[in-house]
Amino acid sequence: MVIGEQDDSPTYASLLVEAFADKHPDVQIEVIAKAHDGPAGIVQSLLATQPVAPWRMPDVIVIDTVHIAQLVNQQIIAPPPNNHFISGIWDSFYPFAINAVSVEEARMAVPFYADIQFMVYNGAMIESHPRNWDELTRVERQYALPLAHGDGSMADALLLQYIARWGRYEGDVLDLDSQALASVLQQYRRLSEAGVIPRATDSLTSLEECWRAYFAGDAMLAHVSSVDYQRARPTLQRTHYAPLPTHNGHPVTLARSWAWAIVTDDPERQELATSLIATALQDESYTAWLAESHHLPVQPRALTRVTADDEPYRDFLDEQMANAYPYPNSKVYPQVQEILIRAIEDVLAGEATPEQAASAAASAIRMLR
Template sequence: MVQGGLAHRAVIVCIAIVILANGALLLAGCALLQTPTPRPTPVVPPETPVPSPTTAPTVAAAVSTPIDPSAPVTLTLWLPPEMALGDEPPAEAVSRLNQTFMAENPQVKLDVIPKAAYGPGGLVHLLLATQPVVPARMPDIVVFDTSELHRLVDSDILIPLDELLPEAVWDDLFPFALEAVTVSENRLAVPFGANIVFLAYNSAMVEAPPRTWDEVIAARATYLFPAGQGDGSAADAFLLLYFAQGGSLEGSERPELNTGLVANVLRKYLAAMDNGVVPGMVRTMGTLEDCWALYIAGEAGMSLAGSLQYQRDRAILKRTRYAQVPTIDGKPITLARSWAWGVVAQDPFRQEIAGRYVASAVGPKHLPAWSSASFHLPTRRSILRLAIEDREYRAFLHEQLQNARPYPNLRGYSHIQEAVLRAIQDVLDGVATPERAAITAAAMILPLR
C-alpha cells in the first residue's frame, strides 16, 4: 500500500514536470513572435551636453592633414598688363620669376591673366564683381594699388599674410609700406614697388634747392607743380604740404579738412604766383608727367617730380639734381604710392603655395630686377641696396622712403581731391580768397562718411 502510494505520487510529479516544460516552451515561442519594445532614448540634460563622437575627429583631421608636396596645382594670377604682357622689361622680369618658381616647384603651374589696373574692368572692380557671383573664378594671387585696399577689406577678399611670410620680410619693409597694408593689426598684402615725389632741379639754374616755400618764393628759378584737372596729382601735391603741417583727413566720424592749414597752403601758392616764381601755366597741368615734360624741355629750373619719371629718364639728365619737396616749414615728407601682392585663395593648401610665391617675388633674387626694369622703388630696405647702385642717390631715397607717408586709402578720397582742386583753382583764378576757398572745400566733403 505504501509502495502503491509512492508510485502514484511519482506519476503525478512526472506529469507536472511535463506540463511545466511545455509551458516554458510555449512562452519562449511567443516571445520570439512578439515585436520588441523600443528602449527609451535617454534625455541628456542641457547643462551637460554630450559631444558627437564624430565631430572632434573630423575637425582634427582637417587641421592636421599634411600638404602633399607632389600634388599638382594651378595657381591663377591676376596682374596689370605691364607685368603680364609683351616683351617689355617689367613683364620679362615677372616671366623669369614664374619660370624659376615652377622649376623649383614642379607640381605647380601658374596661369597669368592680365587685368586693367584701374576702372570698371580693372583688378579691384573685377574682384568685387566676381566674388559674390562665381567665387570659383576668383584668382589665387593678385597685384593691386594699395590706395584701393579699403574696397577689398569691405568685401573680406584678402587673406591675412602674417603667418604665410617670414617675419624678416615684414621687419624689412619701410614704415609707410607696412602701414599701407595693415588693417586691425592684420597684414593683408605685401607692398613691393613704390613711387614717391621729390624736387628735381637744374643745378645750372639753382645753386641751392629751396626747403621752404618762403625760399621758393625768393628763388629766381621757375617752379612747376600740377594745379589743374587731371589724375589727382594736383590735390596730392597740395595735400603733401597740408600733411607736412600736421594736417589730417580723418575726423572722428567722417573725413575732414583743417581750414586754417588749407588756407595757409593756398596763401603760399598765391604768393608764389604773384611773385612770378610759379607760372600761370601750372593751372593747366594735371599730372606729374605734364610738369616733367616741360622741365626736361628746359622751360623751368625746378619741378615737382615722381621717382618713376626721374629714374626712367635719368640717363639723359645732365644737370638735374634731386632734393626733398619744399614744405611750409621745411619738414621733410613725401607721398608714397605702392603696389602690393595679395592672396585671395581660400583653400589652405593653395594659400601655402601662394605664400611661397609671394615670398619669392619680394625676395632678393627677383625684386631688384623688377624694380630696375619698371623704374619703381623697392619697399624693402635690403632690396634698395641691391636695386640702386648710386650711393648718394640711394642714401637720399632711403631718407625719403623712411619719412614717406602712404598714399591716402580712404573711402571718398576722389571727392576730397575734387574739393581741394576747386579751392586751388578758385584762388589762382582770383575767384575766392584762400580763407573762403578753404571753408568751401571743407564744406564740400562734409557729406562723406
C-alpha cells in the first residue's frame, strides 16, 4: 500500500493495519509513504516502475484525483471490482467526490478525503461578511488573495470566480468563455483600484500564505483552504467563516480531493484491496485520521461525526461540499494555470484591459486542445 506522506498518521496507520488484520490475519500490509507529487512522488514512481519492474507495483494507493485520468490512460489503475461493498458505497459520497474519480463516467477510484476553499474574516472588525465583490469593496478592509506565482492557487481563485460568473462548469478548462473571463478580470482590477487587494498582499503565492497573512493580522479577510482553518480551529476566537464572495453573490467552491485506487490486476488481491478500503472508511479509524490530518470527509455522515461539537459549522461545510465543483484533472491544467496567471498580472499591471487579457487567454487555452 502506497500513501501520501501527509496521510502517514501513526495513529491512523496503526488503527487501519490492526482493523484489517482482524479480518485477514494471514495477510501482511506494507505501508510506504511517498510525496503525492514531484520527482519522487507517487505518480512518477508508478510511471517509472511499471515498465521495468511491474512485480514491484503496489496493490493499492492513495492518490490526488487530479492524476486519475493520467494513470487510467497509462493503464496503471483499473476500476474497483463491483462487489457488495463497492456497489453499495457510491450513494454515500458528495457529488463532487464521485465526479473527481470518474473518467468518461467510469468510477476509477474510491473517494477518501478533500479540502475546500472558503473565506475567513475577523469578526471583531467586520460585522457582516461580504457576499459579493461590491460588498467586499465597501468593507474597506484588506483581503488576502493569492496573487503571485506559486502552487497555482492564483489561477484556481480566478477559475472559481469564473465558475460563479459563468453559472456553469462541466470540467472542461479548455473551453472558457472570454466575456465571462473578462468580467472577472474587471472585478480584479476594481478590487485593486479600491485597495482591497493592495500591493502589500500581492506576493501571496498560495492559500496557505493567505492564511498566514490573515493570522498575522496583515489582512482582515482571506481566501483560504479548509485544511488551514481546520488546523487552527480549536484556538480561534474571533475568526468567522463564510462562503467566498463572488461577482454576483452566488456561493461556489472548488474541492481538491484524494482517493483510494487499486493498481493490482489480480482478482484475489483486488478483493483484499477493496477490503482494506472498506476498513479505511470505517467509523473509528476514519474519524481518528480526519482529526489528525485536518482534512474533510467526503461523506455527509462522516462530516456529522467529525463536527458533532459545532452544528453551524457542520451545516456550513455540508452546504459548501454539496455544491462544490471538483478540481480540474486535465493533464494540461498546469499550462492553463500559467495562462490565467498571466492574464491577471497583465490586468493588474495595466498592460492589458480585462477584455484584451481575457481574449488572449481564451485563445491560448484553446490552442492546448
